[in-house]
Amino acid sequence: MEEGQIPHYLDRFPLGLSGKRILLCTESLGPVNGVSRTTKMLVDQLRSHGTLVSVVAPYNHTEVNTFNPIGFSGDTNGLFREEVRLKGYPLPFNPELSVAYPVRLSEIYRRTFGGPPDLIYLASPASLGFQVMFQVRQYAKELQIPVICNFQTNLAGYCTVLFPWPLGEIASRVFGFAEGNLFRDSSVKTIFYPSTSVRTYLEKAANVPTDKLEVLRRGVDTEGFNPRKKSQSLRNEWAPNGELILFTCSRIAGEKGFGFLANAAAELDKKGLDFKLVIVGGNRNPVVFHEVKDMFKPLIEKGKVIFLGFKIGEDLMTHYASADIFLHCSITETFGLVVLEALASGVPVIARDEGGPSDIIERGRTGFLTAPDDVGSFVEKVLLLGRDWKLREQFSQAGRAFACGATWERISNKVAWRMSDTIEEFERTRELDASKARSPIKNWLLSKIVQVKIACALFAITGIWAPVSVYLFFAKIGHLVKKYGARAFTR
Missing domain, CATH: 3.40.50.2000 (Glycogen Phosphorylase B;)
Known part of the structure; x- marks a missing residue:
């Protein structure tokens, strides 16, 4: 893609993306917040042009859901589910969001398209997005579904505000290290960022290669907000x-x-x-x-x-x-x-x-x-x-x-073009890899290695969940003490 062509692309949707299967994982699906509204605009744009989008997210534990999935939808290869909810633990300080429980990537594939998608899009990756990236990297190169991330939430920044010193500083550094390690992997092709401050964080704190970074502003409904x-x-x-x-x-x-x-x-x-x-x-x-x-x-x-x-x-x-x-x-x-x-x-x-x-x-x-x-x-x-x-x-x-110069259509089209180019490049590379014949024994051995690596990845994810669950438990207890203690005090 030539740089000079990019502005022309934003005025139209890439025809090659029609019929492609996009697995979109998000931490926030339904609550009234910026990430959810941004994700909804993208999903609506993709689906309106024939792209098959299956959205996966933890339950939001609220009565508000801004998404309107159909359920099962038909395509040339059968059926796919437009929305899949995963179990998770609601955050004590914000029950609209949940920390997704450990989940196997192959199970996500099965529950969405019945098999691997053409591309994975991670909207503001956190508990679910980290699991997906960690497992994708365990596969052989030709089986690594390409990943595009949209960095919309600075988790490290939140840590310094939510936790007392020095816990906040420690958590911030841990998040920076984890994010950088995941984002630098070859399976992650593009990381969209919304502002200069975020780019600075990704380059310096997370040490992400600059050639993966691409700015993506936000749009606004200027007819509605008027x-x-x-x-x-x-x-x-x-x-x-x-x-x-x-x-x-x-x-x-x-x-x-x-x-x-x-x-x-x-x-x-x-x-x-x-x-x-x-x-x-x-x-x-x-x-x-x-x-x-x-x-x-x-x-x-x-x-x-x-x-x-x-x-x-x-x-x-x-x-x-x-x-x-x-x-x-x-x-x-x-x-x-x-x-x-x-x-x-x-x-x-x-x-x-x-x-x-x-x-x-x-x-x-x-x-x-x-x-x-x-x-x-x-x-x-x-x-x-x-x-x-x-x-x-x-x-x-x-x-x-x-x-009025920031429209959702042009912004969503920018993402769509990046998706289309990434899928095209992946399919071209996979064809070249497929031409290099392997012996049945080598293929069998590679599949077993992948299975072992996935098992180890799930073990690591479960291990990370242990301290997280302890923190969430005590945070919940603390909020309950404040809630009922205040009631007792006022009687």
């Missing part, structure tokens, strides 16, 4: 006295920067800003949700902070468009899809200068970026933008124009 959906009645409900409406949308958890946001809101209140802070999002773990909510208790009592819970679809889009300023305080985002959704809604953004948002926001044009730990600077930017409606209008128009 300034036209601004609701005056909703604004009157939130701010009956015409207060400035500050808005954020995120999973309610400490690692999303809510401690920083609570401090910023308290400072804004001290400085006399007349505002309402509207927070959309939730957490299926009530302990975590109430821990975050308690950070804002004084302002909630004053009526300055409103928690609205989960919102989806048209309701979510209307909420975005009805705000004045979007505040993004997380520093663990590899991209920050909510920032792009806010810009598409015509809402200027103020964010901490860390991770994905640093690549999205144009300083002084669509929003402001401040030093990650500088609450004072963050507050100053909110005051500046909050008190100047003309500046907000300028930022709103520029942000909307920027977002």
